[in-house]
Amino acid sequence: MPDSQTFDAVVLGAGPGGYVAAIRLAQLGKSVALIEEKYWGGVCLNVGCIPTKALLKNAEVASLVTTEAAHYGIGGEITVDYSAAFNRSRQVSEGRVKGIHYLTKKNGITEFEGRGTFLSANSISVATASGDVVINFTNAIIAAGASPRQIPGIAFTERVVNYEQQILSQELPKSIVIVGAGPIGVEFAFVMSSYGTEVTIVEAQDRALPLEDADTSKEIAKLLRSKKINLLTGASLAGIDETTDAVTVNLNLANGEAKQLVAEKAMIAIGFGANVTGYGLENTGVELAPNKTIQVNSHLQTNVSSIYAIGDVTGKMQLAHVAEHQGVVAAETIAGAEPAGIDDYRAMPRAIFTTPQVASFGPTEEQARAENAELLVSKFSMVANGKAHALGVPAGFVKLIADAGTRKLIGAHIVAADASELIAELTLASSAGVSIDDMNHNVHIHPTLSEGIQEAIHGLVGEMINA
């Protein structure tokens, strides 16, 4: 007979969704079991958000001391070593993972390491190193994450890789074709090209970052060109042929022609599918949405009232901070704290950590025009921002979209140094319903990048100063 234990709540998966939900449940007085089979801290801390940001920092420095050396008065023979960047990214990741165990211990959460498989809507079995454990629970939160999508007929190999294989590789190829110009494709392109890899990104849509505002895509295309990254849009993947030392990527172009690209490696970055198989979901009665994600309501509850799902497995917006917020809402709902539900995922901020960065929330201008009768749109060029010049990143813009009737902000699209840090002021103003007329009187420190926001708000009410 396997060991059997009982908890108020079980959380399956210790990524940013799961570990945050477990902590919030424990803070609210629940006994909590947290189950993880591989990555404490999930994709984000181990092979996603955190190590990529460490790599991007090294890449920025590498660019600075090579292509921009003269500009900063750096001379002599300079070499940049990707293995040092790799080692730093692993150290940063490992440190953050230790922090997760510290937090679970501090909050009295019981960790179970091993694969969890639901036996019913009230019990789950965990295959730990010391044998199977059956956990009985009142509530469960599924935070099982997502896995990279693959193109049918193409397997991941040593040369045709996904993000995880690439980020865990200490070496960079001399040349690579990245399939997919979304955030992950673009971030990896930045890292690799900064260390001299010849990068081509191919994208089936007609622009890079196709889910972002069209102006953002244009700015990113410029940036990619300046980094000598080739961008081929309107190109869909027909297949990949592999030899012992190269890959040939076969493409169908929008004009009907075929094209072949030869490189040392190919990386597929075409998005993620929710993890919904292989852990007994069928034993719980939990239903899937048509797009094969776990269907949840605004409080993250599935059709089985005792079971919740959060994070990438819900496919709402596959970002760490969204998973964390969903985790808090699910935990508080279970504990009877009656939090506000999440109805509008488009209002959540999103970012891409290139130099300059991209950050946005709300609809693109095109979407907003299709949805709103009257809009106010203002765009301030960061070329007119003093701090952007002082930082050596005088590029990008702040574009704000407001409803002309309510005079409230409905969206923002920023390309600027540290854009990911700038956006929070705008999401707060939008969610709190602050009017653009009130925002117009909010004084920003000089010289700061956030003056770009101030200028764009001036533009919304009619009077930009530095433009």
Ligand SMILES: Cc1cc2nc3c(=O)[nH]c(=O)nc-3n(C[C@H](O)[C@H](O)[C@H](O)COP(=O)(O)OP(=O)(O)OC[C@H]3O[C@@H](n4cnc5c(N)ncnc54)[C@H](O)[C@@H]3O)c2cc1C
């Ligand atoms: C390269 C890359 C860069 C990214 N950068 C950013 C970024 O900068 N900002 C951002 O917001 N997001 C970023 N993301 C997305 C972010 O990593 C995810 O949105 C986030 O990790 C989702 O959290 P989660 O808790 O839903 O799932 P995950 O982090 O995927 O965690 C799920 C966990 O569940 C475990 N698990 C699954 N099934 C079982 C089972 N049956 N038994 C036991 N354990 C199980 C898995 O091992 C995993 O550890 C990035 C992703 C990638 C790939």
